Amino acid sequence: MRYIQRQSTYARSLHWIHTVACLSLYVTGLILFIPSVAAAVGVSTVQGARIIHRVMAAIFIIAPVVSIFIQPKGFVHVLKGWFFKWDDKDKEFMKKFVPYLLLGGKQHMPDQKYMKSGQALADIPVVLLSIAIALTGIVLVWPDFFGGGAFVRWMLFAHDAVMVLLGIMMIAHIYIGAGIFQPYRGSGRIMFGDGKVSEADALYHWGTWAREVLAEGGDNVTTE
Amino acid sequence: MAETAIMYDSSKCTACKGCQVACKQWNQLSSPLTSDEYTYTKSFQAPLDLSPKTWLIINFSEEDKAVGIDWNFMRNSCFHCTEAACEKACPVGAITHAENGAVSINQEKCIGCRYCVASCPFGVPRWDEATNTTFKCWQCQDRTTADRKPACVSTCPTGALQFGDRADMLAAARDRVAELKEAGFTKAEVYGENELGGLHTIVVAQRGLEAHGLIRDPKIGLTDFWQLLKPLGGIAAAGVVGALGFSYFMARDYSRDTMVLDDATGQLVKVTEVKK
Ligand code: SF4
Ligand code: SF4
Numbered sequence: 163m164r165y166i167q168r169q170s171t172y173a174r175s176l177h178w179i180h181t182v183a184c185l186s187l188y189v190t191g192l193i194l195f196i197p198s199v200a201a202a203v204g205v206s207t208v209q210g211a212r213i214i215h216r217v218m219a220a221i222f223i224i225a226p227v228v229s230i231f232i233q234p235k236g237f238v239h240v241l242k243g244w245f246f247k248w249d250d251k252d253k254e255f256m257k258k259f260v261p262y263l264l265l266g267g268k269q270h271m272p273d274q275k276y277m278k279s280g281q282a283l284a285d286i287p288v289v290l291l292s293i294a295i296a297l298t299g300i301v302l303v304w305p306d307f308f309g310g311g312a313f314v315r316w317m318l319f320a321h322d323a324v325m326v327l328l329g330i331m332m333i334a335h336i337y338i339g340a341g342i343f344q345p346y347r348g349s350g351r352i353m354f355g356d357g358k359v360s361e362a363d364a365l366y367h368w369g370t371w372a373r374e375v376l377a378e379g380g381d382n383v384t385t386e
Numbered sequence: 387m388a389e390t391a392i393m394y395d396s397s398k399c400t401a402c403k404g405c406q407v408a409c410k411q412w413n414q415l416s417s418p419l420t421s422d423e424y425t426y427t428k429s430f431q432a433p434l435d436l437s438p439k440t441w442l443i444i445n446f447s448e449e450d451k452a453v454g455i456d457w458n459f460m461r462n463s464c465f466h467c468t469e470a471a472c473e474k475a476c477p478v479g480a481i482t483h484a485e486n487g488a489v490s491i492n493q494e495k496c497i498g499c500r501y502c503v504a505s506c507p508f509g510v511p512r513w514d515e516a517t518n519t520t521f522k523c524w525q526c527q528d529r530t531t532a533d534r535k536p537a538c539v540s541t542c543p544t545g546a547l548q549f550g551d552r553a554d555m556l557a558a559a560r561d562r563v564a565e566l567k568e569a570g571f572t573k574a575e576v577y578g579e580n581e582l583g584g585l586h587t588i589v590v591a592q593r594g595l596e597a598h599g600l601i602r603d604p605k606i607g608l609t610d611f612w613q614l615l616k617p618l619g620g621i622a623a624a625g626v627v628g629a630l631g632f633s634y635f636m637a638r639d640y641s642r643d644t645m646v647l648d649d650a651t652g653q654l655v656k657v658t659e660v661k662k
Binding site: 163164194195196197200201205208209212263264265266267268302305306310311314315316317318319322323325326329330333334337342343344345361362365366372373376377 | 475476477478479494495497499500501503504505509513608609611612615616618619622623626627629630632633634636637638639640642644645646647649652654657
């Protein structure tokens with residue numbers, strides 16, 4: 163069967179870094195967020211968690227920012243992926259997605275471009291929320307610099323509220339993206355493996371894109 | 387143990403700052419040794435603000451009048467709120483209420499996150515960079531549990547500071563406000579009776595709350611809402627996990643034929659493999 167290279171080594175490395183950073187941020191953040199957990203693990207663990215939280219937060223912020231400079235083309239490619247003109251198929255996909263997800267993936271879904279309409283719709287808020295959690299987090303690291311008081315109080319609230327929203331989106335992202343959801347089995351290879359997707363899966367998930375890439379051929383299409 | 391309170395009567399305070407010094411002395415809080423560490427502002431107030439090593443200051447709100455100045459003094463320190471935002475915000479339970487209502491920080495537990503600093507509506511707790519912990523007045527619990535008054539109270543030469551059962555302190559404050567009103571201070575008010583569930587520092591504000599820089603009806607709604615986020619977030623996350631669990635269950639027998647592209651016709655053709 164033919165395989166299509168969907169994600170580059172660079173994109174996968176960045177995704178790996180962000181996966182480790184995000185999961186560490188959640189584990190260490192929840193220790194601070196849930197008082198009973200903090201009480202159960204003890205002061206030195208909480209203090210350690212706080213330090214890890216900050217180190218991971220720096221990685222979470224720096225990795226994508228640096229990548230914009232190292233791989234500006236990749237950044238433009240991602241932006242183009244998000245902001246495209248929706249056609250009827252994209253709208254139909256979005257309409258069908260919730261019943262598709264909840265009722266066992268039985269419906270026929272329309273062909274999609276490189277980025278599914280639903281994927282773009284989920285990614286954009288995730289990026290905006292990630293920027294918000296980063297900015298509010300920066301305020302919490304240097305509260306005195308930002309004047310303390312009510313402003314910091316709001317930032318603290320916003321940081322945690324965004325964390326809850328992002329957490330919910332993250333759970334859904336892992337369920338779908340890592341292929342726990344049965345119709346998406348095998349998707350984990352795209353970001354966590356060699357970045358390839360089988361022709362059959364590519365045609366199923368991103369029909370329009372897969373047809374284009376298969377027609378072009380070249381280095382992106384290999385046979386295994 | 388009954389609830390206790392400090393009562394501060396601004397009308398009796400001469401701003402001698404004896405309480406400031408006593409607090410530093412009893413709690414062994416050093417002062418900066420160089421004059422350069424103070425900023426001169428023409429005010430008699432010194433130091434200008436609370437710090438990790440200054441848990442009590444007398445604020446000077448000097449109001450120019452046609453003749454002379456109104457010295458609206460105010461004791462600036464922890465109010466030991468019943469609804470203490472600092473305690474609610476602390477993620478590690480380092481801030482606790484004693485039985486008598488005094489609120490204190492356990493520096494052994496404090497991780498220096500400064501959530502209490504951000505949450506206190508009065509801006510009381512102060513973070514110390516050197517120890518990465520936060521400090522504030524603890525109402526001299528080492529003294530009060532040994533039947534002694536807090537250091538500031540015991541040193542006050544004019545009787546502006548008193549300490550005792552909260553109910554008695556409130557009654558004394560009300561009486562004093564009545565006297566002040568009779569004497570022409572019509573805006574005199576008691577502060578601390580109901581604010582934030584009742585404070586454990588009661589204030590006689592001789593010229594009204596605003597004149598003494600007191601916050602009328604302080605609110606900690608955002609801190610409360612923030613606390614609510616914890617169960618709400620848990621419920622939302624559980625809801626999503628439940629919905630995805632349902633999705634997983636519904637898709638348990640999912641399978642699809644493996645379809646590949648016939649380059650010649652552009653049609654999808656089924657191959658023998660069946661993806662489970
Ligand atoms: S005044 Fe501030 S520091 Fe003191 S108990 Fe109230 S909220 Fe806590
Ligand atoms: S700075 Fe210390 S006392 Fe204040 S909220 Fe954080 S851990 Fe609690």
